Amino acid sequence: MIFNNIVTSSTWYIVIVATIVIFFFIMFFYLLVMQIRRRRALYEKEMAELKVQYEQAILTSQIEIQEQMFRNISQEIHDNIGQVLSLAKLNLNTIPAHVSEQVALSEELLGKAITDLRDLSKSMHPEKIADIGLVNAIQQELNLVQRVAKIQTVLDCDDDDILLTNEKCIIVFRMIQESLNNIVKHAKAKFIEVIIAKTADKTLITIKDDGVGFDIEKLNNLESGIGLKSIQQRCKLINASFHINSVFGEGTNIQLTILNT
Numbered sequence: 001m002i003f004n005n006i007v008t009s010s011t012w013y014i015v016i017v018a019t020i021v022i023f024f025f026i027m028f029f030y031l032l033v034m035q036i037r038r039r040r041a042l043y044e045k046e047m048a049e050l051k052v053q054y055e056q057a058i059l060t061s062q063i064e065i066q067e068q069m070f071r072n073i074s075q076e077i078h079d080n081i082g083q084v085l086s087l088a089k090l091n092l093n094t095i096p097a098h099v100s101e102q103v104a105l106s107e108e109l110l111g112k113a114i115t116d117l118r119d120l121s122k123s124m125h126p127e128k129i130a131d132i133g134l135v136n137a138i139q140q141e142l143n144l145v146q147r148v149a150k151i152q153t154v155l156d157c158d159d160d161d162i163l164l165t166n167e168k169c170i171i172v173f174r175m176i177q178e179s180l181n182n183i184v185k186h187a188k189a190k191f192i193e194v195i196i197a198k199t200a201d202k203t204l205i206t207i208k209d210d211g212v213g214f215d216i217e218k219l220n221n222l223e224s225g226i227g228l229k230s231i232q233q234r235c236k237l238i239n240a241s242f243h244i245n246s247v248f249g250e251g252t253n254i255q256l257t258i259l260n261t
Contacts, residue, residue, distance in 0.1 A: 119140065126170045129166075129169060129170050129173050130166040130169065130170065133160060133169075134162045134164065134172060135157050135162060135196065136160070137169075137173050138155060138176055138194060138196075139155050141173075141176065141177060141180060142154075142155055142192070142194065145180055145184060145192065151183075151189055151190060151191065151192055152190060152191045152192070153191075153192045153193070153194075154191075154192070154193045154194070155194050155196070156193065156194070156195045156196070157195075157196040158197070159198065162196070162198065162203060163198060163203065163260040164203055167238075168238050168258060171237060171238050172203075172205065172238075172240075172256065172258060175234050175256060176194065176205065176207065178227045179207045179227075179231065179254050180192065180207070181227060182227045182228065183207075183211060183252070186211075186212075187209050187211025187212060187251070187252065188211050188212050189210050189251065192207070192208070192209050193206075193208045193209075194206070194207050194208075195208070200260075201259060201260055201261070202257055202258065202260060203257075203260060204255070204256070204257055205258070206253065206254070206255050206256075207253075207254040207255075208252070208253050208254075209251045210251040211252060212248065212251075213246045213247045213248045213249060213250055213251055214252070215248070216244060216245075216246055228244065231254075235256070238258060238259075239259060240256055240257060240258040240259070241257040242254075242256060243255045243257075
């Protein structure tokens, strides 16, 4: 009887110890798995952040290269092409007016070309955008579109004091340029309106046209899709949002939302 009690007590002791050991083993295994998961999640987060940083670095480099190219082209227009046209106009001035009416017409066309090239040179030079401000730069670009493409343009902005850094202003201006370029090339529009509004923390820009519109679902197959992808890439660089709405026969509406910070 006593022996049986001893055996029973030993058995219970073994069961209790085994249970405790198994419990601690399960807890250890659980904590180990949780730690591995946390490390994996941290690793994946770090990799995602590195990927975003890498993509932003690539976009920044591409935009810096583009801006440098704009500087070079702007300088080339100002220093060479503009001077050649100016000399040609001066040369036409030396020809007697009675020789031909075509001389006067050619002089007028050269004068228009010189003006347009100067405006184009200004719009391409990033420092000019920073000097005159985003709103004035947009107005000059709309004036150029109206004069060259014969499309009526309107800028609606209650306050010229845009709360964006110079770097953001340049990127935003390029996005607007790309949008206007797409409208001129593809929309067959007669009217363009750019609306600028701002809140304490955001700047809202809307670009509207009354053109033919297009199917957004088929955008990737359109030539204009390349320009819109460029806008989306620039939006990513400055953490801005981009929304487009288009209806056949009613035109297109592009909305940009940029944080002021």
